[in-house]
Amino acid sequence: xxxxxxxxxxxxxIAQAMIASGCDGYFGYPITPxxxxxxxxMAEKPWxxxxxxxxxxxxxxxxxxxxxxxxxxxxxVATTSSSxxxxxxxxxxxxxxxxxxxxxxxxVMRGGPGLGTIQPSQSxxxxxxxGGGHGDYQLFTLAPASVQEMYDFVFEAWDIAYKYRNPVLxxxxxAIGQCMEKLYTRDYVPRWTEEERRANxxxxxxxxxxxxxxxxxxxxxxxxxxxxxxxxxxxxKYRVMEENECRYEEIMCDxxxxxxxxxxxxxxxxxKAVQMAREKGIKAGLFRPITLYPFPKKALAERAKxxxxxxxxxxxxxxxxxxxxxxxxxxxxxxHFGRFGGIIPTPTEVLEALExxxxxx
Amino acid sequence: xxxxxxIAGFGGQxxxxxxxxxxYSGVMQDKEVSWMPSYGPEMRGGTANVSVIISDERISSxxxxxxxxxxxxxxxxxxxxxxxxxxxxxxxxxxxGITTPPSRKDINxxxxxxxxxxxxxxxxxxxxxxxxxxxxxxxxVVTEEYIEKGLQKSLPERxxxxxxxxxxxxxxxxxxxxxxxxx
Numbered sequence: 001x002x003x004x005x006x007x008x009x010x011x012x013x014i015a016q017a018m019i020a021s022g023c024d025g026y027f028g029y030p031i032t033p034x035x036x037x038x039x040x041x042m043a044e045k046p047w048x049x050x051x052x053x054x055x056x057x058x059x060x061x062x063x064x065x066x067x068x069x070x071x072x073x074x075x076x077v078a079t080t081s082s083s084x085x086x087x088x089x090x091x092x093x094x095x096x097x098x099x100x101x102x103x104x105x106x107x108v109m110r111g112g113p114g115l116g117t118i119q120p121s122q123s124x125x126x127x128x129x130x131g132g133g134h135g136d137y138q139l140f141t142l143a144p145a146s147v148q149e150m151y152d153f154v155f156e157a158w159d160i161a162y163k164y165r166n167p168v169l170x171x172x173x174x175a176i177g178q179c180m181e182k183l184y185t186r187d188y189v190p191r192w193t194e195e196e197r198r199a200n201x202x203x204x205x206x207x208x209x210x211x212x213x214x215x216x217x218x219x220x221x222x223x224x225x226x227x228x229x230x231x232x233x234x235x236x237k238y239r240v241m242e243e244n245e246c247r248y249e250e251i252m253c254d255x256x257x258x259x260x261x262x263x264x265x266x267x268x269x270x271x272k273a274v275q276m277a278r279e280k281g282i283k284a285g286l287f288r289p290i291t292l293y294p295f296p297k298k299a300l301a302e303r304a305k306x307x308x309x310x311x312x313x314x315x316x317x318x319x320x321x322x323x324x325x326x327x328x329x330x331x332x333x334x335x336h337f338g339r340f341g342g343i344i345p346t347p348t349e350v351l352e353a354l355e356x357x358x359x360x361x
Numbered sequence: 362x363x364x365x366x367x368i369a370g371f372g373g374q375x376x377x378x379x380x381x382x383x384x385y386s387g388v389m390q391d392k393e394v395s396w397m398p399s400y401g402p403e404m405r406g407g408t409a410n411v412s413v414i415i416s417d418e419r420i421s422s423x424x425x426x427x428x429x430x431x432x433x434x435x436x437x438x439x440x441x442x443x444x445x446x447x448x449x450x451x452x453x454x455x456x457x458g459i460t461t462p463p464s465r466k467d468i469n470x471x472x473x474x475x476x477x478x479x480x481x482x483x484x485x486x487x488x489x490x491x492x493x494x495x496x497x498x499x500x501x502v503v504t505e506e507y508i509e510k511g512l513q514k515s516l517p518e519r520x521x522x523x524x525x526x527x528x529x530x531x532x533x534x535x536x537x538x539x540x541x542x543x544x
Contacts, residue, residue, distance in 0.1 A: 005388065007381075007384055007385050007388050007394065007396070007514070007515075032400075033400060118400075119400075174400070175397070175423075175424060178397070178398055178400045179395060179396065179397045179398075179423045180381070180384060180394075180395070180396035180397075181394065181395050181396070181420075181423065182388055182393065182394060265423075265424065268421060268422040268423060268424065269422045269424050270422075271421035271422060272421040272422035272424075272425065274421075275421055344424050346424070346425075346426035347422055347424075347425065347426065348426055348427065
């Protein structure tokens with residue numbers, strides 16, 4: 001597993017990245033459009049090489065609770081699913097956040113609500129960034145826009161998860177999952193040894209040395225006063241993330257009069273629309289949030305000062321647009337354009353929406 | 362150079378694998394590539410299509426709706442994608458099963474009787490490679506040397522013995538393609 005140039009699907013890249021980044025265990029249940037993740041893991045048989053466990057659970061509910069159990073011991077554990085499956089996992093996710101268990105969850109979104117369609121969508125933004133499960137909690141949410149980022153973000157997710165003792169969600173969609181692009185793989189990061197795990201997860205339930213008391217992993221606290229103290233601690237952690245971990249990419253924004261704000265595959269389509277707009281003499285640019293939580297509010301507010309209008313492009317009825325409006329405090333016109341239910345907007349449509357809703361509107 | 366291509370036909374005709382071989386050949390020739398399938402409840406006999414982009418620059422969107430070249434392998438796909446070829450672009454089709462041929466006047470049109478040729482050669486499975494050869498004759502976006510490398514990369518090793526047969530089919534496609542309308 002040395003550095004190599006490959007051509008693969010986003011879903012395959014996730015599986016390869018898990019193995020290469022020293023993941024200890026994967027628990028999942030198949031669902032389109034992310035089934036290639038487990039298919040690739042099963043074909044690669046990492047249990048014979050790195051020792052990584054791959055298990056098809058009986059359901060998504062079982063998967064997420066297996067993640068809870070495995071990751072509570074400090075091991076690097078992951079699961080993947082698509083929208084309806086991620087909905088089933090919400091109880092587990094809030095427990096993981098409440099118990100401060102680092103782990104990796106990947107949602108390759110499809111159209112909803114309900115079982116919906118199997119085509120790409122981005123209608124789980126609210127679920128991902130505004131809770132989803134109950135209680136005041138946040139998942140650190142990364143939005144890859146290419147096969148390379150699907151791969152790279154798995155490596156980065158472990159660092160963030162353990163740095164903050166927080167679950168990390170990679171929020172992707174069927175288009176990036178199914179698309180094949182060039183990928184530069186990385187050198188294999190060996191799975192942690194027992195000593196490394198104990199050092200990296202001193203809070204984990206890996207045994208009780210005489211030198212300390214019991215490590216207890218739980219999200220239950222019967223004393224409200226203590227729960228409030230703990231919640232303050234969680235909130236303080238989230239403020240640190242918001243301060244230090246916002247990521248975004250700006251493309252052709254320096255002289256832009258109008259910008260698209262879009263993440264994931266919508267950002268790719270919007271990039272094409274930027275090129276088409278520039279050919280027509282419209283000074284368009286793209287602001288791409290890479291972290292959806294924490295949302296890059298400050299950077300966007302700063303960029304918004306120079307522009308005449310903002311169009312958010314999402315494969316939803318309008319979810320991230322709320323964060324864009326909050327970030328820009330209504331100082332600039334912000335409109336939403338979206339296709340949903342599994343329909344992918346075309347670059348032509350996106351450009352027309354900019355012209356009709358923002359420039360003329 | 363950026364070449365934006367749609368390949369569309371019936372499931373089982375090798376549409377997706379042809380796109381994959383083309384994309385892999387692009388990778389081997391140090392190009393930027395993307396391969397975006399229409400996925401879904403498709404099945405053998407249903408329609409299938411894939412957008413492939415080969416470029417010297419970073420690819421913005423793998424999802425596109427205007428194409429430099431449309432490679433069309435059945436009537437449904439012709440009906441669906443003829444209007445999506447950029448003016449001055451290329452439409453390449455196999456006349457097998459086509460009842461209403463393309464009618465646009467502002468594009469280049471080529472045809473290749475690949476299904477007929479594949480049957481004649483007794484190699485139905487390399488039908489898509491005949492098409493690929495025809496495309497490369499019209500638009501040499503990757504060279505033949507890299508097609509061979511692309512085949513080596515995209516086919517599992519147990520199928521590598523079939524590579525010479527595939528290259529022969531590419532050659533046949535190059536010889537077979539004919540211009541219907543050039544601007």
